Amino acid sequence: MIGSLSISERQTGLVLAIGLALFGLVMAAAAKQGPMAVHGAMALALGVALIFAIGGVFYDADAPAGRAGRYYDEPTRFGIVMALTWAAIGMGVGVWVAALLYWPEATPLWSWTSFGRLRPVHTTGVIFGFGGNALIATSFHVLQRTSRARLADAVSPWVVLIGFNLFCAWAVTGYLMGSTQSKEYAEAEWYADLWLVVIWVVYFAIYLRTLARRNEPHIYVANWYYLAFILVVAMLHIVNNLALPVSLAGAKSFTIWAGVQDAMVQWWYGHNAVAFLMTAGFLGMLYYFLPVRAGRPIWSYRLSIVSFWGITFFYLWVGSHHLHYTALPHWVQTLGMTFSVMLLVPSWASAGNAIATLNGAWHKVRDDATLRFMFVAAVFYGLSTFEGSFLAIRPVNSLSHYTDWTVGHVHSGTLGWLAMVSFGAIYTLVPQLSGREAMAWPRAVEWHFWLAVTGTLIYVVAMWNAGITQGLMWRTYDANGALAYSFLQSVAAMAPYYLLRTIGGALFLSGAILCALNTRATLRAAPADAAASDRPLQPVAAE
Amino acid sequence: MLKLHYNLEKVSLGMVAAIIVAALIGGAVEIAPLFTIDETVAIPDDLRPHTPLELAGREIYMREGCYACHSQMVRALADEIDRYGPYSLAGESAYDHPMLWGSKRTGPDLARLGDKYSDDWHVVHLADPRSVVPASIMPAYPWLTTSLDTENLSAQLATLARLGVPYSDEMIANAMRDALAQSRPDSDGAADVAARYGESVAIRAFDGNSSRLTEMDALVAYLQSLGTLTKAAHETLAPEATQ
Numbered sequence: 001m002i003g004s005l006s007i008s009e010r011q012t013g014l015v016l017a018i019g020l021a022l023f024g025l026v027m028a029a030a031a032k033q034g035p036m037a038v039h040g041a042m043a044l045a046l047g048v049a050l051i052f053a054i055g056g057v058f059y060d061a062d063a064p065a066g067r068a069g070r071y072y073d074e075p076t077r078f079g080i081v082m083a084l085t086w087a088a089i090g091m092g093v094g095v096w097v098a099a100l101l102y103w104p105e106a107t108p109l110w111s112w113t114s115f116g117r118l119r120p121v122h123t124t125g126v127i128f129g130f131g132g133n134a135l136i137a138t139s140f141h142v143l144q145r146t147s148r149a150r151l152a153d154a155v156s157p158w159v160v161l162i163g164f165n166l167f168c169a170w171a172v173t174g175y176l177m178g179s180t181q182s183k184e185y186a187e188a189e190w191y192a193d194l195w196l197v198v199i200w201v202v203y204f205a206i207y208l209r210t211l212a213r214r215n216e217p218h219i220y221v222a223n224w225y226y227l228a229f230i231l232v233v234a235m236l237h238i239v240n241n242l243a244l245p246v247s248l249a250g251a252k253s254f255t256i257w258a259g260v261q262d263a264m265v266q267w268w269y270g271h272n273a274v275a276f277l278m279t280a281g282f283l284g285m286l287y288y289f290l291p292v293r294a295g296r297p298i299w300s301y302r303l304s305i306v307s308f309w310g311i312t313f314f315y316l317w318v319g320s321h322h323l324h325y326t327a328l329p330h331w332v333q334t335l336g337m338t339f340s341v342m343l344l345v346p347s348w349a350s351a352g353n354a355i356a357t358l359n360g361a362w363h364k365v366r367d368d369a370t371l372r373f374m375f376v377a378a379v380f381y382g383l384s385t386f387e388g389s390f391l392a393i394r395p396v397n398s399l400s401h402y403t404d405w406t407v408g409h410v411h412s413g414t415l416g417w418l419a420m421v422s423f424g425a426i427y428t429l430v431p432q433l434s435g436r437e438a439m440a441w442p443r444a445v446e447w448h449f450w451l452a453v454t455g456t457l458i459y460v461v462a463m464w465n466a467g468i469t470q471g472l473m474w475r476t477y478d479a480n481g482a483l484a485y486s487f488l489q490s491v492a493a494m495a496p497y498y499l500l501r502t503i504g505g506a507l508f509l510s511g512a513i514l515c516a517l518n519t520r521a522t523l524r525a526a527p528a529d530a531a532a533s534d535r536p537l538q539p540v541a542a543e
Numbered sequence: 544m545l546k547l548h549y550n551l552e553k554v555s556l557g558m559v560a561a562i563i564v565a566a567l568i569g570g571a572v573e574i575a576p577l578f579t580i581d582e583t584v585a586i587p588d589d590l591r592p593h594t595p596l597e598l599a600g601r602e603i604y605m606r607e608g609c610y611a612c613h614s615q616m617v618r619a620l621a622d623e624i625d626r627y628g629p630y631s632l633a634g635e636s637a638y639d640h641p642m643l644w645g646s647k648r649t650g651p652d653l654a655r656l657g658d659k660y661s662d663d664w665h666v667v668h669l670a671d672p673r674s675v676v677p678a679s680i681m682p683a684y685p686w687l688t689t690s691l692d693t694e695n696l697s698a699q700l701a702t703l704a705r706l707g708v709p710y711s712d713e714m715i716a717n718a719m720r721d722a723l724a725q726s727r728p729d730s731d732g733a734a735d736v737a738a739r740y741g742e743s744v745a746i747r748a749f750d751g752n753s754s755r756l757t758e759m760d761a762l763v764a765y766l767q768s769l770g771t772l773t774k775a776a777h778e779t780l781a782p783e784a785t786q
Contacts, residue, residue: 116608316569325618327633
């Protein structure tokens, strides 16, 4: 990995590693105790490990001469390994917390294994750990192929990946220790948030610099989505996480937003994290890997344009549909609802465009589990965006909000769409990076597909039933005009659905673990100098 | 239009600029008006900020992720008003950094929880929920018996004051003392807590033991304060209820 860096790049890397170690030391020394000190120590340990890793190969031969004429895929490989590691952690904790709702005593009486602390470990682990790493890894691959140019720099992709994973590790260990901002999907404390901003600037810079040296006049659709993902996530992350730390030597901070303002900012962030991390980025993945795997060009260029700008413009308006009937001003709720319904148009344009691309390749969908993953992803994308628009309608929301229907909706999107398209991309990429035709265990891909589909369906159907049952029980009146059910009766009614959900989740998790093992076997079976066989159009000198 | 886009997608910075503009509009229209928060949200005259002990309890509520299963936002729907109480007003959470409205009710809404159950019930329920509510699926929190760390309370109040929460210099300076005094009704400081935060503040040995200040004291004090920081919600609903 480091061996392919040039000597001057190794020097830069060493300086950065020493910087990280010193930064960690200062952080730990300033905080003295608590989560921030532990996080400082983690940064210090990572910095020292990197110093040894780079130092060990520091005096090896310089980078191979033909390097500029090849794509730079080592960061992609590392990103995929990290994505699958986080998938096992995040989904594993997800199954654990799902089981806790059925067996509330099935956790040791230690504070850090409590439901409330594990739940953000699940969400951060899957959204940022699995999703984020998969997006960064595939974006580097797609960016180079669609630009027909090598990444503009060899060190900064590593800064992005290692730095991003440090953020994820800080976040989840912080929750276990009880350090949280309590903002949903943005629980990490202020210093981790600042760290992510720095990493994101580096990511944006490498993206633009590589685009600048592209050998294609047009920027391909997938890159529009990855760019929107990078830009808008930065905007959302910064605004939502504006906070005043109690002390620079402690983890605790208070968000600058209060009350209704905080609620609006939180869901503007929350829903658009769904839009730009969990939709735009993965559409970038879909727009590249589905046509590549199917061997068919994208069906409609015009539809791509319409859906891209529709999604980029409409999504930012819809966050307020999380706050129907609350103390948020009524007109904001109405705007959110209206745009949520309109959002169906660009969403279905994307899903339809993807499915129409498969025309002429349906026999491949039948025979190739990898392509089938991406086909199912497009179908679930269409289904969950329809469901999303539906749930955003105010009277529907009066029934569904606060219930498990929302949880079911989220998982139909995350399991059925995001994870499926990621697995499709991973199964396309890993053999290519290993210089071979197929995964080491081709039949395991088929098994994974059916485990994933079965798991998702069980999960989603259980949660639909759970949510609608809850919503109806809460609002039912008896003949005397009194509420018919106590809250506790609605809790008791959930038991069979929570059990089913745990089973569905466990099936999905076992598929993901199978994927991780299969990837490991494939990467291990590859010869030491294995690399993708395609080449950039022409080596271009660094600008 | 197509020709325009055909050319736009050849310029990376053009795409960047267009994405930023398209993405900014929606947020700007919906969030910007809320910056005139003083005009759009009526802060009730009788709204008080949390006492230091309640604030420490709020930290524990966040630390344990209670907000993942409990909302604090009664929607303006008949069944919710009948089940929980008056619907929540924007002004009630005007001093909350962050708000804890929540998004999921695996357990019931807590916006009107204050004074609904006794302190003893809360203490037993938090330590072992199924001993009082057999069908409950809530986790047990036996570690809440540890001593409360009050070291940072003054700094926390000061930070909140900088963000606009009306904590006076006196409140900030006495935060640690007030936290202790609120759980010791017989101590000298108890009267000061009432003087600073209002007569309606509950001053009790929340966990039943006034000799030791625990996390349980703080959390129960916070739970008992929910919905009691202002009477505005009850007054708003009162005329409708009598019709």
